[in-house]
Amino acid sequence: MSRAESPAGEADDRGAGVRDGAPEGDPAEAVARATGVTPDCAPSATGVTPEGAPPAAAGEVPPAAVAARAGRPLWSLGIFRSELVTTFRRWRTLTLLGVLAAVPVLIGIAIRVETADGGRVGDGGGQGPAFFTQITNNGLFLVFAALAATLPVFLPMAVGVVAGDAIAGEANSGTLRYLLVAPAGRTRLLLAKYTAALAFCLAATLAVAVSALAAGALLFPVGDVTTISGTRISFGEGLLRALLIALLVAASLTGLAALGLFVSTLTGSGVAAMATTVGLVVTAQILNAIPQLDAVHPYLFPHYWLSFADVLREPVLWDDVLRNLGLQGVYTAVFGSAAWARFTTKDITA
Amino acid sequence: MTGVAVIETRGLTKRYRSGPPAVDRLDLDVPAGSVFGFLGPNGSGKTTTIRLLLGLVAPSAGTATVLGEPMPRAARTVLPRIGALIEGPALYGHLSGRDNLVRYDSADPSADPRTRGARVAAALDRVGLSAAASRRARTYSLGMKQRLGLAAALLQPRGLLVLDEPTNGLDPQGMREIRALIRELAADGTTVFLSSHLLDEIEQVCTHAAVMNRGTLIAQGSVAELAAHTRGRLSVTGPDPADAARVLKELGVTDLAVAGDRVTGDPPAGAELADINASLVRAGVRVRAFGRERASLEDAFVALTGEGFDVAG
Numbered sequence: 121m122s123r124a125e126s127p128a129g130e131a132d133d134r135g136a137g138v139r140d141g142a143p144e145g146d147p148a149e150a151v152a153r154a155t156g157v158t159p160d161c162a163p164s165a166t167g168v169t170p171e172g173a174p175p176a177a178a179g180e181v182p183p184a185a186v187a188a189r190a191g192r193p194l195w196s197l198g199i200f201r202s203e204l205v206t207t208f209r210r211w212r213t214l215t216l217l218g219v220l221a222a223v224p225v226l227i228g229i230a231i232r233v234e235t236a237d238g239g240r241v242g243d244g245g246g247q248g249p250a251f252f253t254q255i256t257n258n259g260l261f262l263v264f265a266a267l268a269a270t271l272p273v274f275l276p277m278a279v280g281v282v283a284g285d286a287i288a289g290e291a292n293s294g295t296l297r298y299l300l301v302a303p304a305g306r307t308r309l310l311l312a313k314y315t316a317a318l319a320f321c322l323a324a325t326l327a328v329a330v331s332a333l334a335a336g337a338l339l340f341p342v343g344d345v346t347t348i349s350g351t352r353i354s355f356g357e358g359l360l361r362a363l364l365i366a367l368l369v370a371a372s373l374t375g376l377a378a379l380g381l382f383v384s385t386l387t388g389s390g391v392a393a394m395a396t397t398v399g400l401v402v403t404a405q406i407l408n409a410i411p412q413l414d415a416v417h418p419y420l421f422p423h424y425w426l427s428f429a430d431v432l433r434e435p436v437l438w439d440d441v442l443r444n445l446g447l448q449g450v451y452t453a454v455f456g457s458a459a460w461a462r463f464t465t466k467d468i469t470a
Numbered sequence: 471m472t473g474v475a476v477i478e479t480r481g482l483t484k485r486y487r488s489g490p491p492a493v494d495r496l497d498l499d500v501p502a503g504s505v506f507g508f509l510g511p512n513g514s515g516k517t518t519t520i521r522l523l524l525g526l527v528a529p530s531a532g533t534a535t536v537l538g539e540p541m542p543r544a545a546r547t548v549l550p551r552i553g554a555l556i557e558g559p560a561l562y563g564h565l566s567g568r569d570n571l572v573r574y575d576s577a578d579p580s581a582d583p584r585t586r587g588a589r590v591a592a593a594l595d596r597v598g599l600s601a602a603a604s605r606r607a608r609t610y611s612l613g614m615k616q617r618l619g620l621a622a623a624l625l626q627p628r629g630l631l632v633l634d635e636p637t638n639g640l641d642p643q644g645m646r647e648i649r650a651l652i653r654e655l656a657a658d659g660t661t662v663f664l665s666s667h668l669l670d671e672i673e674q675v676c677t678h679a680a681v682m683n684r685g686t687l688i689a690q691g692s693v694a695e696l697a698a699h700t701r702g703r704l705s706v707t708g709p710d711p712a713d714a715a716r717v718l719k720e721l722g723v724t725d726l727a728v729a730g731d732r733v734t735g736d737p738p739a740g741a742e743l744a745d746i747n748a749s750l751v752r753a754g755v756r757v758r759a760f761g762r763e764r765a766s767l768e769d770a771f772v773a774l775t776g777e778g779f780d781v782a783g
């Protein structure tokens with residue numbers, strides 16, 4: 121009789137506690153009632169369902185239904201702050217900033233060593249890059265020289281890495297799906313990402329400028345500034361112009377940041393997005409250097425990048441500076457919209 | 471325990487660019503307050519369904535209503551009331567466990583930043599991660615990552631928890647803890663939608679279940695109901711199997727099979743087994759063992775899918 125009475129008992133032993141406590145009720149009735157509810161909560165593609173249906177209706181559904189929390193408008197800014205913190209606490213971001221800050225120091229030391237015997241920069245080597253010849257007279261020119269040296273390649277590469285990785289990197293690591301169900305909101309997340317990319321453009325430019333200013337002041341004399349037009353302005357005004365130039369350089373990178381963000385919405389691989397964005401920078405620079413293609417040059421995002429030098433004229437020549445800002449605005453609008461259109465309709469399967 | 475559905479889909483379909491639909495005309499009803507097991511072989515469309523319910527992918531056809539509101543249209547108001555663990559945890563390796571939760575909490579526009587610290591600490595405590603909260607997440611073991619993912623799902627009181635393989639990577643002790651946690655949450659009235667390939671796990675914690683295969687829903691209902699499809703083989707063992715079979719047949723037991731000294735068959739619906747036993751004894755049939763053979767959810771699953779628990783082709 122070993123098994124005679126026990127089977128039913130055995131069945132109870134396992135998980136009976138769970139099953140007994142189950143709301144077994146009447147499943148058929150459950151389905152029937154659920155179905156009966158359909159007309160009320162069925163989504164209507166035509167949008168006939170009243171948008172303002174009271175959340176209380178939903179609240180009745182489960183006994184412990186959590187009522188929809190009404191967030192304050194300001195609370196939605198949390199993701200922006202979080203995005204900035206997350207970006208700038210990444211080792212990669214800090215490394216990029218460190219490398220960028222090292223460039224002007226290296227330039228300064230190289231010039232100092234080269235001119236130690238009293239020679240002039242570029243002696244025997246034709247003309248040096250913009251502003252380099254002035255550095256030995258005035259350390260402030262190291263700021264302009266460093267920005268002119270990093271703007272064509274280093275700065276856009278760094279921005280390409282950060283912007284290209286923005287969405288694709290999160291998709292790659294799987295964190296994107298958790299942000300979206302948090303719910304970060306696709307538009308809001310994209311705006312937060314672009315904000316962080318812009319902040320990085322500014323931080324990267326300032327890293328170069330501040331490091332150049334410090335190195336220039338330490339290695340070379342500083343004083344009144346001779347403008348490109350040959351007039352002299354005070355050191356204080358020179359500093360202000362340096363700040364303006366740094367801001368213009370940062371603004372020059374905003375179009376690229378939008379482009380990188382768009383690329384980032386196209387792929388689930390952060391590395392692919394970064395490589396593509398940096399590749400686009402290089403391609404644009406090459407196209408911009410081919411004279412036969414001058415018809416398309418005004419539409420390439422790096423075309424007016426070096427217009428910041430016009431700020432050092434007296435009076436300042438604003439034409440190309442404004443054209444540059446306009447072009448960056450167009451790139452931001454076009455690729456920002458494209459990124460939005462892509463990201464808000466994308467299936468997140470990563 | 472009202473009978474209203476927390477998740478209700480009608481004709482929900484997702485077709486990716488090529489191949490057959492990943493999810494095909496799904497009519498899913500998850501009753502409020504249930505612990506709902508979502509079963510299916512790998513590649514049967516479970517994860518796609520979860521992504522559809524959470525608004526991560528857009529349906530090709532059909533509708534989904536979650537917590538009484540249409541998804542993905544009402545995502546902004548519905549998602550804050552859902553905690554989710556989707557296809558394993560995903561973390562920022564360069565941030566500490568605590569900062570990972572802060573990040574996910576910041577992403578919720580309905581989360582009060584003034585109480586964020588307390589919420590995060592409570593969630594960490596609930597999954598037993600407080601001691602490791604300051605360590606970088608990349609140093610976590612898989613089980614710890616899984617716990618942190620659960621903590622993120624528990625940052626707020628939720629109306630619905632969607633847990634995709636929540637015990638994956640946990641040691642037996644961790645599994646027990648998570649199952650206890652799920653029961654605790656369910657006791658509080660939270661509906662839990664639990665996808666798992668561990669039939670045992672579903673059977674232990676779930677009140678209801680649905681089985682998917684090749685993108686379609688092949689069964690859903692209470693666990694007892696599902697198992698009942700295959701439950702009910704009556705087994706009688708004794709020295710007189712032929713007599714036993716005759717009496718059982720008279721009593722309306724069908725599909726009789728005699729193997730050695732053991733007779734099995736399907737008793738008529740609603741029959742009281744004790745009466746059958748009494749009839750056997752009255753007829754002088756000697757019985758050594760008598761009872762229902764216990765049918766597990768696994769038997770039900772195999773009967774439903776008609777195949778083993780393999781990857782769908």
